[in-house]
Amino acid sequence: MLELLMPAGNLKKLKTAFHFGADAVYIGGKQFSLRAFADNFSEEEMIEGINFAHALGKKVYVTVNIFAKNSDLENAKEYFEFLQKVKADAVLISDIGLVTLCKEVAPDLTIHLSTQANTTNVLAVKFWQSMGVKRVVLARELGYDEILSIHNAVPDMELEAFVHGAMCMSYSGRCLLSSYFSNRSANRGACIQPCRWGYRITETERHEGKPLDIEQDERGTYFMNSRDLRLLSHIPEIAQSGIVSLKVEGRMKSEFYVATVACAYRKAIDEYLSTGRIDDVDALEARLETVAHRTYTDAYFDGDNLNTVCIDEGQSQEKYIFTAVVLDYSDGVATVEMRNRFKTGDVLRILSPDENVDDRLFTVDEITHTQTNEKTDDAKLVQHTYSFACPYAVQKGDLLLKDMDSRNSSK
Numbered sequence: 001m002l003e004l005l006m007p008a009g010n011l012k013k014l015k016t017a018f019h020f021g022a023d024a025v026y027i028g029g030k031q032f033s034l035r036a037f038a039d040n041f042s043e044e045e046m047i048e049g050i051n052f053a054h055a056l057g058k059k060v061y062v063t064v065n066i067f068a069k070n071s072d073l074e075n076a077k078e079y080f081e082f083l084q085k086v087k088a089d090a091v092l093i094s095d096i097g098l099v100t101l102c103k104e105v106a107p108d109l110t111i112h113l114s115t116q117a118n119t120t121n122v123l124a125v126k127f128w129q130s131m132g133v134k135r136v137v138l139a140r141e142l143g144y145d146e147i148l149s150i151h152n153a154v155p156d157m158e159l160e161a162f163v164h165g166a167m168c169m170s171y172s173g174r175c176l177l178s179s180y181f182s183n184r185s186a187n188r189g190a191c192i193q194p195c196r197w198g199y200r201i202t203e204t205e206r207h208e209g210k211p212l213d214i215e216q217d218e219r220g221t222y223f224m225n226s227r228d229l230r231l232l233s234h235i236p237e238i239a240q241s242g243i244v245s246l247k248v249e250g251r252m253k254s255e256f257y258v259a260t261v262a263c264a265y266r267k268a269i270d271e272y273l274s275t276g277r278i279d280d281v282d283a284l285e286a287r288l289e290t291v292a293h294r295t296y297t298d299a300y301f302d303g304d305n306l307n308t309v310c311i312d313e314g315q316s317q318e319k320y321i322f323t324a325v326v327l328d329y330s331d332g333v334a335t336v337e338m339r340n341r342f343k344t345g346d347v348l349r350i351l352s353p354d355e356n357v358d359d360r361l362f363t364v365d366e367i368t369h370t371q372t373n374e375k376t377d378d379a380k381l382v383q384h385t386y387s388f389a390c391p392y393a394v395q396k397g398d399l400l401l402k403d404m405d406s407r408n409s410s411k
Helices: 011-019 043-055 070-085 096-105 122-130 144-153 177-182 232-240 255-275 281-288 404-410
Strands: 003-007 024-028 059-063 090-093 111-113 135-137 158-165 200-202 211-213 228-230 243-248 320-330 333-338 347-351 361-363 367-369 374-376 385-389 399-403
Touching (some): 003 011, 003 158, 011 024, 011 043, 070 096, 122 144, 144 158, 144 232, 158 255, 232 243, 232 281, 255 281, 255 347, 255 399, 320 347
Parallel strands (some): 003 243, 090 111, 135 158
Antiparallel strands (some): 320 399, 333 385, 347 399, 367 374, 367 385
16 A cells, blocks of 8 residues: 555645545644645634545544744644544654653544654654654655665654655755744744745855856756655655655645646556556656646655755746636536636636546536526636536536636636
8 A cells, every 4th residue: 555645735625635536635724834824724624624534534644743832832732632532643743842742642643753853764763663653754865775774674664755746955844044034934834935036146255245146047046946856757666665655745735736746646656556567657747747846856766866956947837727626517517616717718628537637628618607697708706606518527526727828818
């Protein structure tokens, strides 16, 4: 079993992740999570999400991975008690004090160690095992040989690793830049991502403090910016290294991102588990090119790879516009919730777990605004529901997309 673990920044993304093949999701509440600017989950939404997952036989892990201060501890105690009560499948913790507190007040909660703990060696894994941790999310800086050696030394410890998504330029994300520039701590969930900014350097002796560009190409320079991780082609080696959970970064990313990445990795994992290989890596990686991303890299999986990790050429745009999510399909009519504006005459693509996005396209004809039952040629009200004829049998949760180069037609 190889678990596909997807990010879910809110309840809609949680449902999208499961629809497109995730075995588990990781989420954050309104506190103690390292994605303070994500939508995150209220207690009521968390209960709904956990119940939804369990009805499908899936799992929900909750991030509690800040570095806590004394003032956090009382609220953390109540939070752990709540998570145990609502049957969260695990909590992700990086702070040793919170690990101790969780064991004390919520002994039935399974503890996974966050990558923020920077676990890079066998002795550290053994220590966390002695502390009652069931799974360790290894540091991104580890390669295949190092992961395999940890697994061989501690075979009864579950190991999880990031396989896709953005990476911090600091060691496993423990960065001080955000605190320095804005007094918003990355280690308490408030990172402003200053490593993504463009910078100049100053040479103080010969150029009298004049700022100098570091030119990489015509689009500028991002000399601290990390490329995005993509290890889909390495799934066979990942499985052989002892990793049991393949984690995708992106709680701040869109439903389209979650759906596309989950679908690609689901197909790759299933093909590997059934045949021992992945035959059409190029086609699956082509799907990953359709979402917004920086240049992809294998990072450290094959060993030190500093030349491809540290410098990036900027971020690509998404190939498609996420237009609507399907709510229902009956008698040839799709009912959808609008995400981005569309009109009659627009050509839409269907993104579903079982079909290629290039295989099913159709032109929107007559549109009905379902709240008013009035006809319209312009679906422009965000999160309102619309219905129209669809020649393909779509499922609840499928996404409808427009080509990015058609965006001007719906303005």
